[in-house]
Amino acid sequence: MRLLHTMLRVGDLDRSIAFYSEVLGMTLLRRKDYPEGKFTLAFIGYGNEADSTVIELTHNWDTTAYELGNGYGHIAIEVDDVYKACDDIRQRGGKITREPGPMQHGASVLAFVEDPDGYKIELLSAKRAD
Template identity: 70%
Template sequence: MRLLHTMLRVGDLDASLHFYTQVLGMKLLRKQDFPTGKFTLAFVGYGEESDTAVIELTHNWETSSYELGNGYGHIALGVNDVYATCETIRAAGGKIVREAGPMMHGTTVIAFVEDPDGYKIELIGCE
């Protein structure tokens, strides 16, 4: 496994992109709109996603701001087989909160597990 990205919910995507790229010097690696889900994902980082962990900025079109504390989303881990990894985690007593399968607005296979404090960890198929 390796750390892929950390997701943050942002109220103003343009302002966030300016901050991360112009203020912090990251590169905009990719950006995609999901009209049926009414959200946009933008990935920023100092290196390519294949080499280093990055930040996923998620902009939900109908939400203009968040209270500090609920803006945190999840940590993502790349795994070879999401289904098998879920079974291994379940066998070890881990809690699966979203079973392995394609994401709702795409085809990438994902799952979510929850740590003892309730923080979510996304498993993403990287086969």
């Protein structure tokens, strides 16, 4: 397993990309619109996603601002098999909050687990389509 990305919800995607790239020196790695879901994902970081942890900036088209309390999204961990990882987590007493399966408006296989404080951790299949 390895840490993939941390997701942050942002009100102005272009402003956020400019900050992370121009102020912090990161590179925009990829950006994709999901018109059916009315959101855009942008991945930004210091290295290639294949070997580096990055930040996922999520812009929900109908939201221009967030309170700091609800701006944090989740961290993501890559696993070989999302279904098996969920079974293993359950056996160790973990709480699955989103059963494994394809992403809505996408093709990635994912699931969510909740830590003791309620923070969400996304489990993603090693073979992602998006």
